[in-house]
Amino acid sequence: MNSFGRLFRLSIFGESHGPQVGVLIDGCPAGLELSADDFEPDLVRRRAGAKGTTPRREADLPMLQSGIHNGRTTGAPLLIAFDNTDVRSAAYAPLAVTPRPGHADLVARQKFGGFQDPRGGGHFSGRLTVALVAAGVVAKKLLQPAKIEARLLEAGGTGEVDGAVAAAMADQDSIGGIVEGRASSLGSGLGEPFFDSAESLLSHLLFAIPAIKGVEFGDGFASARKRGSEMNDEILDASGTTRTNHAGGVNGGITNGNELVVRVAVKPTSSIAKAQRTVNLETGQATELSVGGRHDACIALRVPVVVEAAMAIVLADLSLLEGRIPRVLR
Amino acid sequence: MNSFGRLFRLSIFGESHGPQVGVLIDGCPAGLELSADDFEPDLVRRRAGAKGTTPRREADLPMLQSGIHNGRTTGAPLLIAFDNTDVRSAAYAPLAVTPRPGHADLVARQKFGGFQDPRGGGHFSGRLTVALVAAGVVAKKLLQPAKIEARLLEAGGTGEVDGAVAAAMADQDSIGGIVEGRASSLGSGLGEPFFDSAESLLSHLLFAIPAIKGVEFGDGFASARKRGSEMNDEILDASGTTRTNHAGGVNGGITNGNELVVRVAVKPTSSIAKAQRTVNLETGQATELSVGGRHDACIALRVPVVVEAAMAIVLADLSLLEGRIPRVLR
Amino acid sequence: MNSFGRLFRLSIFGESHGPQVGVLIDGCPAGLELSADDFEPDLVRRRAGAKGTTPRREADLPMLQSGIHNGRTTGAPLLIAFDNTDVRSAAYAPLAVTPRPGHADLVARQKFGGFQDPRGGGHFSGRLTVALVAAGVVAKKLLQPAKIEARLLEAGGTGEVDGAVAAAMADQDSIGGIVEGRASSLGSGLGEPFFDSAESLLSHLLFAIPAIKGVEFGDGFASARKRGSEMNDEILDASGTTRTNHAGGVNGGITNGNELVVRVAVKPTSSIAKAQRTVNLETGQATELSVGGRHDACIALRVPVVVEAAMAIVLADLSLLEGRIPRVLR
């Protein structure tokens, strides 16, 4: 299922080493000003280059192939495509035969009968997050003036991220991290009980981001160790102002007007140069694999902008459902 | 959105103190043997009565109103309804005016313009989990011989649950807990990239359960503090047997044949007798609220069977998509 | 797929001779006044009793099992159930073995592996239209002051319906008819290109009504024999007033503010007393069948209120999408 959303609907497509990756957005209101330049800041944040991220470099020029006229959205579907240019498939060739531990290589092969595109992780590649980020840019514009921001809280178990990354790289290893997203000025009332609680939809999309293994809201797992009197946010006035925000901005699956707070656990990149045991699928023999190619030592460094995108996409959809964003922006 | 699922679709309905709660299941294969007795064991597990759970007692007799003929499902929609009998709305009357901290009372009122049913939490009540449990019973039967089991790992921050519950009750307070669910003998290949990863769908449904504030798979949040060489599950043979199961049975959003492992954080019950600050919505004045009525001191005690239900519902849906469960059971 | 709609979503359930039939409506705005009395006029129109309709009589008392509080909808799902009372299954027993020509008996048996409920047509019975009519009542209230009306244009190929019905009954035979629906004061702009054109959604729901074999809008099939200069509706002013209404109120799949006009072809009832060739599925032998039990000689007599319901359901959903009906009615 490569589509998500009820009124603001995205469908993503593409493979790491195929011709294009991108996103088709259906249901975007008409009249939103939009140009390729709008995407640049978030694409830069996602792009590789910093220490600890892959040296693969994509120009990432968004091509707006439909749904735009005179610089504004038309109400028709918006296709945003990116050409894949910096593709070096040769390094991946062995992976088709020796699946990477911790990666989707083997399950993808089993599920799709060997027809999946194995080059660079194919459709399972982190490359596809460029499509999420692009959709997130559109969603953020729709949500203005609400503010959505995510940042890396820690990596490798410490707030001293640079040191942890360097140490892992020295060991041909990788590290995970924790990213926190916050949304403010949203207003209350977003979330559709029973099944489309704000937390349900956000976690649904957040767990679609490769490498995410945990999602929590407000006090999250810590709340399991608290008492009700510590966890409950006392109500100070009729508008719903609370003394604290342990709930992370959501009660009963509906936003309550407080800052929405979510944290995600990003596991360490599975592709590492350090040798690991795997199997050669052609011979059936056990073997060791040291993953070459270009990989991130700490993919969590690039996740914040993707978390922001996921949050914005869900919140834009819920805002449309609630009638907070009109179908035509005048 | 009170519906969930693509092929095995459930729609829930009802309020805590209305005439009925229940679930309508569409897409259940024809030919499944099903009787009211099948529901009893799981309904008993969910039901109140143990120390730390509410003294409200419902007979919880499932009424199979459609979709059954000669003791088997027909392929037509299956309506399973439960009458609400042990209803004492009087105790809740003040709550319509003084919203409970930590509960959905205030946001529900804001979102639905005051028309929501406030009695006993209305449509936001934990009472609706009886509908999830009922759907879970059907899903588990479809998944046989796969085994789905959840249990309470800890409550109030300790494995000594009875003591923690007693201490909280003595203080007119409540405690949270952590529930772990495991599914085995599932087979690999369940999960629909990009957006309907197994983790996405499971978290979607798990976060719809009242009081859940966190969801993690496999090593979850701990994985954020690990290195790739510690987190990756080395592959031992061509069928995908791994040395460890840090991933919790899911790679790239697709089950890999290992045991599927998920943990949820259950916050402490928000309804407590201990006095808390809130507001009187009619007068606008600050006030204190001590919640009377019948409440659980530790709702986490009743959550395991609901987690099992959520897991079974998602896994049955994915199994139908994958063609593992036929549309007619012969 | 027993659900329909995007924001105003209905799920129907039940069998002709099971305990109940009914509809679960999700997404109905909060604050709509609703009581069992609201359903009576349309249920009476659908009910049997006139010459040419079945003598089966159901009290058809709608039970509002959820989603109502203090006489208004709450925003939570609305379950409307009807008990089946006047059930005489004995007359249908032979039909499980000798499928009726023109009816779903045989295909249902093939598709559901023999597990379908065969009594009275089971889930394929016209009895289920009571659920559509109930949902239509709610939809019509939401659409006020728009007006939706359907009537029987002709039956048995003539406008002299009573005579045609009497003649068919005398011959132990049945007749079909044509029903026309009109909706006015809708406003323009309803319909969601490309795939959810107003015509697409209306025909989708209309063809779900048993016995419908054709649907046309405006000049419909006659337009295929016209020239563009005859068919086009000339535009008289900037608001879109047209000289004629050959399009039946829809251009490019979107309502244009003119009266919406649709006609459906209702085939003659397939259950007739006149002997027809069929097969005994147990013996495999050819046989003749004369259908006893209680049947309509002209089901088209009862279809207008069902057509109105289908129109109202689609138009309410599209009006919600367009923001014409708010989510809370104040």
Next chain:
Amino acid sequence: MNSFGRLFRLSIFGESHGPQVGVLIDGCPAGLELSADDFEPDLVRRRAGAKGTTPRREADLPMLQSGIHNGRTTGAPLLIAFDNTDVRSAAYAPLAVTPRPGHADLVARQKFGGFQDPRGGGHFSGRLTVALVAAGVVAKKLLQPAKIEARLLEAGGTGEVDGAVAAAMADQDSIGGIVEGRASSLGSGLGEPFFDSAESLLSHLLFAIPAIKGVEFGDGFASARKRGSEMNDEILDASGTTRTNHAGGVNGGITNGNELVVRVAVKPTSSIAKAQRTVNLETGQATELSVGGRHDACIALRVPVVVEAAMAIVLADLSLLEGRIPRVLR
């Protein structure tokens, strides 16, 4: 809503004079051999050029941008894009101000607040049927060996199509027509009661094709003038062979194994050179419009391949649901 389908899901995009039009297909089984050449025969049939069709000529080269590896589908989304090349927007400029009678110009402007792309009909153009035809090619391959064929039965009210077209062109006018589609070797059991009857889904997609004003199955509107004894298809054996096929291959919304027969009414092209009354939206003054540019005198000539595509898309989706087409083709 620019998406359609449950398991075989298409999303279309593009405008007549934008950069691209195309279709994104999600849910196509892995392992299907597919190349650009597969599309040529159906694209040629749809393409303009014959007498009575527009002289606009598009190369219509399908670009397979994702979802293909080594000449086979991978199970990931398949993006099929077409560049728009032969675009002459100048001829359409006046239409933005003087809406064409019978066309979507005015309603599109009203619905999308004037932000819609008006060039060449924008997203409402018949140009988008190239995307449907492309999806139809994929669907037909999946359905093999089932055979789907549509043809023009009549145009301008006569079977002598060439003469009727020439006469209309001489008068600067246009004509409609009737197209009949037939599908054989499908097998029985396709169609999902209650709401996704085979007829419901087919009509839903057929009415999305521009210019369609009527859809009927089997005897269709003629059945309204028949008696049950004439309309019912007598059953000759236990496999369901019938003496006749008045039902057009569908009983109770489910295919019965007979040839599926559907007819659609195609209205005459609304863009005609003959002068018609309309309004100048800038001045509000009544005016006359003679539509220049390149248009079809009989769009029905190009509709058969689009009807085939719509039929194939629906039938492939239903076949996947029924498990008749596996998720991996080996």
